[in-house]
Amino acid sequence: MLQNKLISVTKRTRMTPYTRRVEAAGVKAYTVYNHMLLPTVFESPQADYWHLCEHVQVWDVAAEVQVEVRGPDAARLVQLMTPRDLRKIEPLQGKYAPMCDAQGFILNDPIVIKHNDQRWWISLADSDIKLWAKGLAQGYGFDVEVFEPTVYPLAVQGPKAEELVSRVFGDEARDIRFFRGEMLEFGGESIYVARSGWSKQGGFEIYLHAPELAEPLWDALFEHGEDLHVRAGCPNGIERIEAGLLSYGSDMDASHTPLDCGLGSYLNLQADIESLSIAALREKAKSQSIALKGLIFKQVMDFSSAANSVGGFDVWHDDVLIGEIKSQVWSPRYNKHLCFAMLDTKYLNENSTLEMCGQQGTIHDIPFPEDALSA
Amino acid sequence: MLQNKLISVTKRTRMTPYTRRVEAAGVKAYTVYNHMLLPTVFESPQADYWHLCEHVQVWDVAAEVQVEVRGPDAARLVQLMTPRDLRKIEPLQGKYAPMCDAQGFILNDPIVIKHNDQRWWISLADSDIKLWAKGLAQGYGFDVEVFEPTVYPLAVQGPKAEELVSRVFGDEARDIRFFRGEMLEFGGESIYVARSGWSKQGGFEIYLHAPELAEPLWDALFEHGEDLHVRAGCPNGIERIEAGLLSYGSDMDASHTPLDCGLGSYLNLQADIESLSIAALREKAKSQSIALKGLIFKQVMDFSSAANSVGGFDVWHDDVLIGEIKSQVWSPRYNKHLCFAMLDTKYLNENSTLEMCGQQGTIHDIPFPEDALSA
Numbered sequence: 001m002l003q004n005k006l007i008s009v010t011k012r013t014r015m016t017p018y019t020r021r022v023e024a025a026g027v028k029a030y031t032v033y034n035h036m037l038l039p040t041v042f043e044s045p046q047a048d049y050w051h052l053c054e055h056v057q058v059w060d061v062a063a064e065v066q067v068e069v070r071g072p073d074a075a076r077l078v079q080l081m082t083p084r085d086l087r088k089i090e091p092l093q094g095k096y097a098p099m100c101d102a103q104g105f106i107l108n109d110p111i112v113i114k115h116n117d118q119r120w121w122i123s124l125a126d127s128d129i130k131l132w133a134k135g136l137a138q139g140y141g142f143d144v145e146v147f148e149p150t151v152y153p154l155a156v157q158g159p160k161a162e163e164l165v166s167r168v169f170g171d172e173a174r175d176i177r178f179f180r181g182e183m184l185e186f187g188g189e190s191i192y193v194a195r196s197g198w199s200k201q202g203g204f205e206i207y208l209h210a211p212e213l214a215e216p217l218w219d220a221l222f223e224h225g226e227d228l229h230v231r232a233g234c235p236n237g238i239e240r241i242e243a244g245l246l247s248y249g250s251d252m253d254a255s256h257t258p259l260d261c262g263l264g265s266y267l268n269l270q271a272d273i274e275s276l277s278i279a280a281l282r283e284k285a286k287s288q289s290i291a292l293k294g295l296i297f298k299q300v301m302d303f304s305s306a307a308n309s310v311g312g313f314d315v316w317h318d319d320v321l322i323g324e325i326k327s328q329v330w331s332p333r334y335n336k337h338l339c340f341a342m343l344d345t346k347y348l349n350e351n352s353t354l355e356m357c358g359q360q361g362t363i364h365d366i367p368f369p370e371d372a373l374s375a
Numbered sequence: 376m377l378q379n380k381l382i383s384v385t386k387r388t389r390m391t392p393y394t395r396r397v398e399a400a401g402v403k404a405y406t407v408y409n410h411m412l413l414p415t416v417f418e419s420p421q422a423d424y425w426h427l428c429e430h431v432q433v434w435d436v437a438a439e440v441q442v443e444v445r446g447p448d449a450a451r452l453v454q455l456m457t458p459r460d461l462r463k464i465e466p467l468q469g470k471y472a473p474m475c476d477a478q479g480f481i482l483n484d485p486i487v488i489k490h491n492d493q494r495w496w497i498s499l500a501d502s503d504i505k506l507w508a509k510g511l512a513q514g515y516g517f518d519v520e521v522f523e524p525t526v527y528p529l530a531v532q533g534p535k536a537e538e539l540v541s542r543v544f545g546d547e548a549r550d551i552r553f554f555r556g557e558m559l560e561f562g563g564e565s566i567y568v569a570r571s572g573w574s575k576q577g578g579f580e581i582y583l584h585a586p587e588l589a590e591p592l593w594d595a596l597f598e599h600g601e602d603l604h605v606r607a608g609c610p611n612g613i614e615r616i617e618a619g620l621l622s623y624g625s626d627m628d629a630s631h632t633p634l635d636c637g638l639g640s641y642l643n644l645q646a647d648i649e650s651l652s653i654a655a656l657r658e659k660a661k662s663q664s665i666a667l668k669g670l671i672f673k674q675v676m677d678f679s680s681a682a683n684s685v686g687g688f689d690v691w692h693d694d695v696l697i698g699e700i701k702s703q704v705w706s707p708r709y710n711k712h713l714c715f716a717m718l719d720t721k722y723l724n725e726n727s728t729l730e731m732c733g734q735q736g737t738i739h740d741i742p743f744p745e746d747a748l749s750a
Contacts (some may be wrong), residue, residue: 002384002390002394005381005384005402005403005404005405006379006381006404006405006416007404007405007406008406009620010406010625010702011625011685011686011687011702012624012625013624013686014685015685016684028380029383030381030383031382031383031407032386040383041381046670080711101513102513127410127503128502128503128506128507131482131504131506131507131510132507132509132510133510134507134510135507135510135511135513136510136513137514138476138477138510138514138651139510139511139512139514140514141514146628162457211684214684237385247385247387248385248387249386249387249388276513308585309391309392309395309589310386310390310500311384311388311390318606327386
């Protein structure tokens with residue numbers, strides 16, 4: 001089911017300034033993310049995975065749409081949206097900052113990037129946070145503009161990413177620390193380049209604001225990367241699950257809090273900040289009824305008999321529904337089947353394993369402990 | 376380009392309670408709409424079109440996600456979001472009501488359905504209006520809840536739709552007027568059924584709130600419709616363009632006002648209503664620089680040489696960019712190539728035709744005049 005179906009592309013499912021290059025590179029599949037095409041497969045998920053872990057890939061992640069918040073009340077509005085303390089963020093620094101409503105539920109889990117006190121970018125997972133920010137700004141009467149700037153992130157990911165990016169942008173790129181960025185020059189433009197990206201292989205995201213440079217930038221990366229075996233790639237489901245990277249909309253949604261998802265370390269619930277969700281999250285931190293956990297099975301699993309009608313797999317124990325598998329993949333590196341599952345904490349308190357489809361799996365925190373993967 | 380690419384489906388691109396039936400019916404392609412799968416092709420766009428115009432189809436349009444606004448301030452919040460006067464809307468009536476921000480730009484063009492003064496549904500085009508409504512409610516301190524209810528619309532469209540729906544829901548369905556609805560019974564549940572749908576062929580939308588009835592409802596429609604040649608279908612690009620139905624995200628987006636899109640007749644700019652956008656739209660009504668128009672070409676057109684990097688086709692005149700084709704399709708009924716294009720009004724004031732790719736097209740209002748289609 002749901003295999004080998006085509007995607008219908010219209011103007012609504014937006015192309016990116018890189019789409020022509022992505023097509024020429026032989027993309028086989030897309031998803032739609034923030035109303036925009038996001039490539040998902042080039043050679044095959046497994047071949048793409050091994051290449052990413054060994055070499056360097058160029059990813060069209062323009063679908064990581066930016067929301068720009070600009071004006072005297074910009075810092076106040078951005079802080080209002082997240083329970084993470086943003087007071088000490090420096091210019092050109094990024095922070096993973098779950099956005100929550102007044103009940104503490106997650107509306108998105110973006111990277112917040114500060115350009116200066118009056119200019120911020122929210123680098124989005126898949127939901128229209130622009131509308132949330134606009135609604136708040138309108139209702140509170142804040143002095144800000146909220147809009148989607150013409151910025152098209154291109155990621156360079158993999159162990160050779162630093163070498164490739166420094167060849168194109170200069171050695172300054174090597175000095176950029178994790179989740180920091182610099183304005184670096186390409187094609188006469190000063191472009192925000194950050195050490196970040198949705199993989200554990202290391203790399204950079206180039207927040208290109210000049211669409212006319214999209215193809216020249218793509219081409220420069222390929223010209224300078226030939227001996228590095230550069231290839232077109234995309235966020236890879238195997239790699240991101242091995243790495244414990246969550247996907248908003250799959251692993252969690254607006255019915256979950258960051259605490260449910262094990263994201264407590266990214267929150268500052270004791271901070272004296274003006275954040276919409278902080279009171280609700282302090283209260284919810286006192287007791288937790290569900291938790292996102294990692295599951296490891298030693299066999300290739302076929303979960304189809306547990307498929308529910310909303311795209312997940314139901315987890316049962318003694319005829320009680322105790323949770324749902326949200327994402328799952330076979331890891332060719334560890335020879336294990338890895339899952340993220342939202343599970344009832346009552347069950348978790350009493351059990352460290354779980355049976356599904358006749359097989360026993362072990363339950364772990366996310367990211368998976370290395371010894372559990374290697375066991 | 377962008378032909379025959381696969382769609383990657385995860386939990387984030389949500390399945391619907393009808394997806395298993397849609398798959399069994401042989402769906403060939405999907406798009407993603409409100410983070411949910413929306414079927415786009417069964418046999419072929421042309422075969423689907425002719426069948427829709429002659430018989431009756433069942434459409435999984437669960438991706439027409441509802442936003443429920445409930446509470447003492449519900450009517451006030453919904454009115455604030457649209458420049459259409461909702462004061463006289465009756466219970467169970469629907470109204471096409473563009474949602475605009477304080478600058479008059481369109482954020483969505485949903486159907487607003489009133490259950491009662493304190494309970495409304497916003498039946499969405501493709502954007503997260505829930506976040507806009509939640510932001511406004513939060514900022515203004517309104518006493519409302521805003522949430523996505525578990526409602527999965529199923530459309531029954533085509534000239535035999537009334538016959539089929541009345542066989543399943545009873546003859547009361549025949550008395551429902553356009554954009555009105557009734558609570559009708561199926562499977563022991565009272566379900567909101569409206570005479571509406573995204574085609575000009577007539578039909579109903581069944582706002583099923585009980586997902587466990589999704590497959591029984593689908594099956595009942597097929598059992599009762601065998602002699603009516605019922606088939607699975609979906610919104611059809613040929614039919615909707617012939618009919619002049621706009622698609623938010625393709626034909627217009629948050630850079631356009633309803634006035635730009637020829638939707639002035641759905642606004643009540645002189646009404647004494649509390650609507651965020653009404654002041655800006657009154658001002659913008661004084662002069663208009665762009666307008667969405669229909670174009671008709673008598674030949675099969677290949678616009679690929681005009682393709683731009685954002686999924687549209689650029690329209691040039693004397694080396695000046697005067698607009699963009701947003702949607703376009705060959706009409707097998709009229710033997711004409713039909714387009715929706717956003718064009719510079721300066722050009723429109725002086726011209727009633729337009730040359731593209733070496734062919735002359737005529738410019739019309741939307742919906743296309745019947746005599747222009749038949750000419």
